[in-house]
Amino acid sequence: MIDDIKRIGADAPARIAAATTVDELRTVEADLLGKKGELTALKKGMGGLDPEGRKVAGAALNEARESIETALASRRTELEAAERAATVASERLDLTELVDLPERGSLHLVTQTWDRLVDVFIGMGFTVAEGPEVETDWYNFEALNIPAAHPARGMWDTLYVDLGDPETVLLRTHTSPVQIRVMTDGEPPIYAVMPGRVYRRDTADASHMPVFHQIEGLVVDRNISFADLAGTLEAFTSAYFGGSIHSRLRPSYFPFTEPSAEYDINCVFCEGNGCRTCGQTGWLELGGCGMVHPTVLTNVGLDPEEWSGFAFGFGLDRLSLMRHGVDDIREMYTGDVRFLEQFPS
């Protein structure tokens, strides 16, 4: 009997090693250790041995069983790993083999610029105000110190609509009427920006559209000065365009601000060294600004001796075009998907 046990124990490693699948290994396990297995059969035969023989045989059996179990476990681990590896290998996917991609949409370039600008101004403590696109002459011109027949009206080619008396209702030529509404409807202190769509009687070409977008800013508070205007625009400039881009103000004229200024920034393409885009000047003209004209404050019921403020404004479309190197503004407005999809974010 001891010999049988030893033989089985000696043969087992080869038989276990011969199993090439987990299923085959299970058969080998059953043959050796199962209810009808060889060691089990021998164990049943131990009843005929004397106590001493039984003790010796029992020890031999246990030893053989333990070594077989160890061998089985180790082989099982091997075979399972091999089978998993085979499965995994057969499941290979080429991740560049894409069919039926989910569609990806895009935000309009104007929206992207709009949101970026608004985010910077919100960070600077401004709220965001909006207003109607069709306005009365009062909000668009009169209240802004541009009376009828004022030569400065020539600065805006206005589209009028057939409502009310002739030339009294118009498509707003700038977002400044929103400034009037904010001042009329609310109380200082006012820290607000007003992005929006504006209209001019202009034929579309590579750099003009009859419909485009602006963002204006308005601050009205006590003791607001030109220095605050300069500081605010400088802070905005570096926040939006990057720390190496600075601003400068040059004297200008607008009926609704005084002193008035042009707002220039270092050319973002050459960082002020001079290039074709900036006409070798190193500067880009961005927009206009100034201290809110006392007449405008009076028009909205504010005492210019008590309150002062500044306003600024610039075009939004050009910033979109500049950021992405688009050379024709009309491209933004055809709705051509081949254009829109180029700017996912």
Add this chain to the structure above:
Amino acid sequence: MKVLLSWLQEFAPFPSEDPVALGDVMSDLGMAVESIERIGEGLDGIVTVKVLELRKHPDADKIQLVDVDLGDGEALQICCGATNLTVGDVVPLATLGTTMPDGMEIARRKMRGEWSNGMLCSGRELALGEDHSGIYILDPALALGTPIVEALGITPDVLFDLEINPNRPDAMSVAGVARDLAARLGLPFAIPTPAIDEVAGDAAAIASVDIIDPDLCGLFHLRVIEGIKIEPSPRWIADRLTALGMRPINNVVDASNYVMLELGQPNHTYDLAKVPGGSLRVRWARDGETITTLDGIKRSLTGGRDGVITDATDVPVGIAGVMGGASTEISETTTSVLLECAWWQPMAIARSSKFMGLRSEASARFERGVDPEIVDLAARRLVELLAPSGARLVQGSVTVHGDLPVTPAVRVRAKRVNQLLGTEISTEQIVSLLTPIGFVCEEAGEADVLSVTVPTFRPDTTTETDVIEEIARHFGYSRIVGRAPTSAHTGSLTPIQRDRRIIRQILVGLGIHEAMPLPFLAPGDLARCGLPPEAVTVTNPLAAEESILRTSLRPGLLRAIAYNESHRIDSAALFEIGKSFGVPTAGTTLPDEREHLAVAIAGSDAYAVAKVWAVLSETLGLDGIAIDQSTPPAGLHPGRSGVLVSGGVLVGEIGEIDPGVLDALGIRERVAWLQLDLGAALAEPHGEHRYHPISRYPSSDLDLAFEVSDSVPASTIAAVIREAAGPLLVDLSLFDVFRGHPVPESHRSLAYRLRLQAQDRTLTEEDLSGIQRTVVDGAASAGAVLRG
């Protein structure tokens, strides 16, 4: 406004060395330099040559071979594209190695196999004008080989092109620009006194004027000039006029223009012989009056809008401040001139010139406001310019006043200056900034308050703030130190602004592109899209396509869909958030302006937008908005569309574009369509998304399929199920829709999965069967029959 450096230097000793730096100062003063042109520069190497022979190029039709002589008798071959040459002409040649004014270098090169040893130049290539139609033909008497600068007597100069703001009437003249610039640079400024001899006589006996309407004309000054001999102007006058953009005509007209450009006083010269009795009248025009102006055009005048100067017989001889008349024009036979220097009401001239569509150098100055005190100087300067041809000023003058504005002194507080500018400028400094530009500052009797008398050439400056702007301008904007904002104010988006961002992000995530069609429509666009034609129209559109304001986003987005389709981009998915403009509601002036969201998905049926809507409404929490297909909106597919309703209020439309509309627009694919009135839809509180505790007990699913008539919306069945199932229903989904045998005709099977769960226990079989019974009964009440 263009100015020459040499001309500026007649008023102050400006340095010549660095025109760019000088230009920077002008820009910093608010006279923005648009360009700087160096006259006479870049012409080295260009010499006079004579054309010896013209030959055909053997291999090119548009080039001829020109043999020229540089004065050494040798023939030098040049290839030339111009055809205005004849043998014997003296012309400019850019010799080899020359760098042209535009930077081009002239090298020996072959043109179609023939050598060209230089380039013959046009006027534009020499930067002497705009003419590029042919080669610049020179005086045949010129010695050959002479440098062109010498041959033409060109004096090197610098031409600045300045952008002058409307509030700078003073800068509409060379002298005015010089004054501003000299003040900033601390240079002495003076307008030279004209040196003229007057002839005995009495202008007042020869000429007279009657101002009928004093609200039109503030001042009318007349002078008489004798000894006029019409001839071309001296070269230097003609050159300066040309440089500043005016065409030389004759000595009298040129002198008149010269004085306007130099001193800013537009003036008019009448042939005295053509003005009966030398008498003029000034009044508003009358309707129906006409006048033929100097440009030979007969113009109709409008009563009360245009001003006229008439002769003694009341016949118009000029349009006030805009343009003179042809009947009294200077001609070859003129011997005496009646000179008018006037001050016209700026608003009157602005209106007249705008509505007549006639802008002149004169009107541009009058409408900004000219200096009423410069008329005598202007007259004398004009005579000084004409004196070399024998002209003499007759003693005496006629000056008649109308309504001239009175400009009281302005009270300027130093404290206010610094408060508004954020500076610490002393009162003394203010005085030293204002004095050089002609402002007279006096003590106002209070500490640090000045009484500032504004010069007559600055009619724009009437208030303290106007003066503060001048102080800032001459102090230098760049010297005002920016104060970094230290705002205690908080910025934020409004709820609608936040919702818009959410909507856009969702739609982009669903694969839809944002478009921005123009809000203008052409007549017929609304009807073509199945929409009512009532709309607000544009009074003065540039094109018919831009004559109507949209009442819906539908036409614009469909046009974009059609555009894409026609460029082989099928199945475009677009959205827009924008305004529509309804006809004003009763009692209002402005249009019924509403912000809409619209989604158009080509190549998809109505389900595509219904799914978009499901995602949008769930994200925004717009549970109160329902789809009602009982009355499909006009222009949408009747069987596949409905309106979106919130508490009985119409807030949108959803479905598919009517095939008839698609046909009319030439769109092949189906187009799924959604439009939502954002203001109305988002008016009610929404999107709170309250927390529902998640139960720790197991859930159970109940699958139920019903046969439902096509006339009953699935949303009705879902609502009935929710109602019947009660609070134990945690999720309801429609997982199958089936039409066909054995489901009866005009019916479909709707299969729902109900997930049921309690917060406090595991549901029992009895719970489930009880709910099933209630749900089946409830569904039955809505006409849904449980399938076996």
